[in-house]
Amino acid sequence: MGAMNYEELQARARVMKALSSPVRLKIVEELDKGERCICELQPLFRMNKSTLSRHVAALRHVGIVGERREGVKCMLRLLTPCVLNMCECAMGVIRAEARRQTDLASGGKADET
Amino acid sequence: MGAMNYEELQARARVMKALSSPVRLKIVEELDKGERCICELQPLFRMNKSTLSRHVAALRHVGIVGERREGVKCMLRLLTPCVLNMCECAMGVIRAEARRQTDLASGGKADET
DNA sequence: TTTCTTAGTTGCATAGTTGCGCAACTATGC
């Protein structure tokens, strides 16, 4: 991955930011199971529907989620299942850090994913 | 990747958040080339060293970056090169979205504005 | 030793951003 200009870095940062909320990650996780409308997502969260709508909008805005109108509902789906890889990578970081903490406690050295 | 509890989602969100800034992404990009101290990173940004120090701290805090003291300097390095995969994934999302925009513009499928 | 220099961190103040609920709105269908 070569040197990037600032616009590219910003674009990437926007994608990361869209995924930097547990609520939005949970939405992604749910949509991975299949299409859902917001009204189906709502019972999974105890928050105002306007707030949930904004979280979904954030994901739509960067192109992670797409919508298809079906009567009164907006059916949502993942446009880029690639984001699941990102989640896996994030887990890698978390596991590596956890390992480091453990190894620190038991005297050893740790590294890498 | 099975259903996750809220703590796991939060942990992932923290990793994403650490990468949700163009400055921090650039730091990661630079550290991918090899160890660097903050004083070597500084010329790449036109910001106060305290601000840069805080960006680095954010990356250290989630376990993306580690440090090794060498005299007066703190040599920084990527602990989890896995984050580069995340960046690649983010590029995938960006490219997919760009493609969608292009298809829309050239009178493709959807209606939209 | 003490002082000086370089590298980095931290407290504080400020400007800007985000997340949230509430209420009002649009849009679709009955």
Place this chain on the structure above:
DNA sequence: GCATAGTTGCGCAACTATGCAACTAAGAAA
């Protein structure tokens, strides 16, 4: 008309990014 599904404007509280200045840490010089 009414009901359901979503969006949007507004205001507030919490958080983030930033620069400045003061600080610590380590080595070099006097």
